[in-house]
Structures are given as C-alpha cells and as structure tokens.
Amino acid sequence: MTQTDLNTAPSRPRVLFISPNRIGDSVIASGIVREINRQWPNAHITVAVSGMAAPFYRAAPGVEDIIVVNKEKRGGHWLKLWKAVRGTRWDVAIDTRGSATTFLIPTKTRFVYSSKLEKGDPKVEVITRLLHAPRSLEPELYIDDRARDDAAAVIDPQLATGSGEGPIIALAPIAHQKGKSWPADRWAALVEKMKAEPRFEGWRFMLVGGPGDHAPAAPALAAAGDRGIDFVGKGDILASAAAISRATLFVGNDSGLMHVSAAAGTPTLGLFGPTEWWLYGPRGTKTMTVASNNTRGQFAPIEDLTVDAVFAATIKLYDTYAGTK
Template sequence: MRILFVTSTRIGDAVLSTGLLDHLLRAHPGARITVACGPVAEGVFARMPGRERTIVVAKRPWSLHWPVLWGQVATTFWDLVVDLRGSALGWMVPARRRAVMRGGRRPGHRLGHIAEVLRLDPPPRPVAWFAPEDSAAVDALLPTGPILALGPTANWHRKVWPADRFAALARALTAPDGPLAGARPVLLGGPGAEERAMAAPLIAALPDAVDLVGKLALPEAAALLSRAGLFVGNDSGLMHLSAAAGAPTLGLFGPTPADEYGPVGRAARAVVAPDGQMTGVSVEAALAAARDLLPMQVAA
C-alpha cells in the first residue's frame, strides 16, 4: 500500500499529525509512506518507520510550491492521499482514496481537527520517533541523574515567558524541597540567531544549566525529552515534541489559544495567562501546575 501524507510546514502541527501517521502504520502494516512537509518539520519524520520518502516543500512566490509538489507525486497511483493542508493537490493526483482536511478556523483542539480527516474518535495521540543513535548522542551531552528541560524560545516574541520567571521556576523545582530536587536544567531551542537571542537571558541567569539551544536535531531532541523529568516551555513545536515523547509537559500560554494548541501526551498541561499576556503567567501558578502534573506520571 502506498500513502501520500501532506502535512504542515510548522513543527508543532507536524508533531500533532504524527498520531494520524501512527494510526496508518498500525492499520496498514508494510505500507510505504511518502511525507510532504516544510523544511523545518523534516526532522519530525526522519526516524518514522515505513517512510519511503520525504518531500521537502519549500514555499515559493505565488504558491508555486504546489505545482512543483504535484510534479513529484502525480506520476504515482496512490492507495491513499491524506492532505492536512486542505489544498487542491489532494484532488489532483491519482488515488484510490482521498482524505482532505477542510480549511478554516473552528472550535476544538487541532488534534481533533486532524483526526476528523479519517473520522477517528478519540484522536490518536502524537508520537515522537527517534533511534538508538539519537539517544547515544544526547547521553554523551547530559549529566547523570534527573533533568529539567526548559524551552524558553518560540516563533513569536509575544509567546515568550520572561527569563527571570523561567529561572525562578527552575530554582524552585530543583531546590532540595522541590518536586524535582537536584535535577539539572537543560535549555533547548531551535537553530539560528533569533532563537539564540531569545534564550540568551535564561542562559545567563542559569549558568549551571546545560545549554543545548540550537545544538540538537529534532530526533535527538525527542530522545532527550523522552528521559526528562519535566519539560516547561512556551507554546512551540518543542512543547508538542516533548508531550509526544512522553515527558511530563507544562506549556505556558499567553496570546495563543490553549484549547486549540495545548500539549497532548500521557502527562501534559497548559498554564494560561488570564489576561492573554505572558507576563500574566506567574511563577507561583506554573509551580503549582508542575506539582500537580508530576504525580500524573505514575497514573498515566
């Protein structure tokens, strides 16, 4: 069986789509899947079983990336085309069956919108794929003992929690009487100067933290997060990857809707600013949510 799976240009939405892919892999053992995604999301699928090919769709002026993608897939007869971009492409390639996501904003979590494409209820939870070599790579970078993973960056500056609050929360969590007593903070973020600049104040505030901002590929980040005692981060692709990897995940939300993009995993929770501003999330509220979240690991 050959499946074409067209998914997001963004890491967060791409991670949320992995639950649908995991469902397809279980429902169709041996299926050969071609994934079409944006450049920054490519690593989400790098270790996916059953992946025959990844087509990186780089945006072009006047939406010319769509004809380019059509030229790469139109000569294959697909058993199933899943198009989460809601584009015309899903209707313009030869296929036995098509599942095209409808566009537009609507109530409910994005995960549910994705699952509706194949009429799945409840929605399958996202997964994070990584290999033994990814685990080995991060093990060489980490200290022994528990770790507190922190994601101080985002794709929009208004989604970034102040560095002094991240630092205060990290100290409270890892204090001798904290829920992660003795854990070592590990700072994570994407590549590039902008992400580095966002993380710089927290790097300075936590000199004993392990600084891995911009230093890991996505499968390596997933491997690291799978062994984290807790992840705390802004609404970002890294937050979704953490929840998919199975880490207890605390997402911090201000101007973006947690009811649509909150983290989904075995132990995941959002802290939402009452005023829609990241400064509205207090250290006390985040600490209380973290204390409530950590016992969920046992029951999840």
C-alpha cells in the same frame, strides 16, 4: 520467490501524506502514520514535510520516501510538490494542509483538510475526523538510535561536569509565533526559585531550543550556572525529542517542543498567553497547562503570567509526576 510469485503478489498501497509545515502541528498530526498502517497494511508511505519536521518520519513505520517541501513565496512549494508526485499513481493522498494541489494529484482516494472539520475541540480530534478513524489519533514519535546518540553526545559530557548527574527538568523558553514567548528574564527567575526549592535539590536544568534560540535561553542558562545543560541548537528536532525524553519534567511555552515533550511521554507543563490552550494544549495523560487567562474563550498577554503562577504550576507538575520517584 519465483517470477510467478512476483507477478501474482499483490501490489503495496502507495500513500502520500502531506504533513503540516510547523513542528508542533506535525507532532499533532503524527498519529496519521499509525492510522495509515492500520487502514492500508504494508503501505508504501511517502511523506511531504518541511525540512525542520522531516526527521520525525525517518524511522516511522512504512515511511520509505520523504519529500522536503519548505514554504516559498507565491506558493512555489506546491508546484514543486506537484512535479515530484504527479508521475505516481497513488492509492491514497492525505493532505492536512488543505491545498488545492491535492486535487491535481492522480489518486484513487483523497482525504483533504477543510475548515468544516473544525468543531471547537482539540486539533488531534480534527485529524482523527479527517481520516474517519474509529479512535483518537494520539501523537506518536519514532525516536531512533541516531537521535539518542546525538542527544547523548551533548548531554553526557555536561552531566559529567558542573554539579554532576541528577534528575533533569527541560525548559523551552522559546516560541516563534508572536505573543507566545514568556519573557526571558522570568525564565531566569523561575530557575532561581527552583534552585532554592528543596524538591529540586540536585536537579539539572536543561535548556532546549533551535539554532536561533540562544538569546532567549541565555538568562535561564546563566541562572542555572553549573547545574545547567545547554541543548539549544545542538541537534535536529528528533535529537531534541531524544534529549527531552531523558528529562523527568518539562516546562515550556506553547511551541513545537511542548508538543514534542508531551508526545515523548515526559510530564509536560505548557505556558499559554493569547492562544487557545483548550485547542492547542499538550496532548497526553501527563500534561498540564498554565495560562494568563484560564477562562476558555478569553485571553490575556502572556506577560500577565507571573513567575509565582508558573512556579506553583511547576511544583504541581513535580508533586504529581516526580514526587514519588
């Protein structure tokens, strides 16, 4: 390319995408990357995101810069973000968190979340409305070779030992928000029931979670015995996504990993207690929910969800998506 070509070549649109802070919300909003590429082709995308969710974007198309913004007391993270981006003249700023900081960022166009976008429908539809997109911005993960290699390094040695290889059901017994975690002893009881069920003969039970999730996962892992695979705290969130993508089925609390599983295309069952399953249920065609109260607008403690109810829902998940395999 000659200097004349460089001088006359159109500049690339610069897009700042402020992602949600939590993992689950980041997955729900992940379709924004695809929409940016559609509305502003060849955009140079910068994502501001929490450290936990940052790996989601390292292989996303068009994303060239990632700014890690972890929450701080008294909103200190917003000041850091403003200092990091104020020197750039942005073409577009997309803020899923509705911060006042976005209005101080120099940009031609702003899309800023507001509660006015909430219409009582699933959160993916709220994100779609924010971007004025013509169709639903379904979640999408960009699982790279590094994540697959990280997952294989943990899973493959465990498949080679114990009871050997077999189909995998991933279990996520952890949710970090109050009231969302089904009791750990019931996860163990669920594993015991599946071990005794002919449908799951030869299956392996893979426990997934973050670095601090060993205690809630321990009872189910112990119940699995030599059929267990431990993927708790074994890699970043994209490695966990790669691990879950290797599973035939997934059962988990209403959590970030539940949304990861659905976005990865793994048939997913989400367990719900006192949260809105109709708004935050796993998104996708291969998803189901089981709730302690199945009446929309009503709630019950997740402890009201029995082992028999979750087992029955797991059997339905199996019969729908794995029974013919």
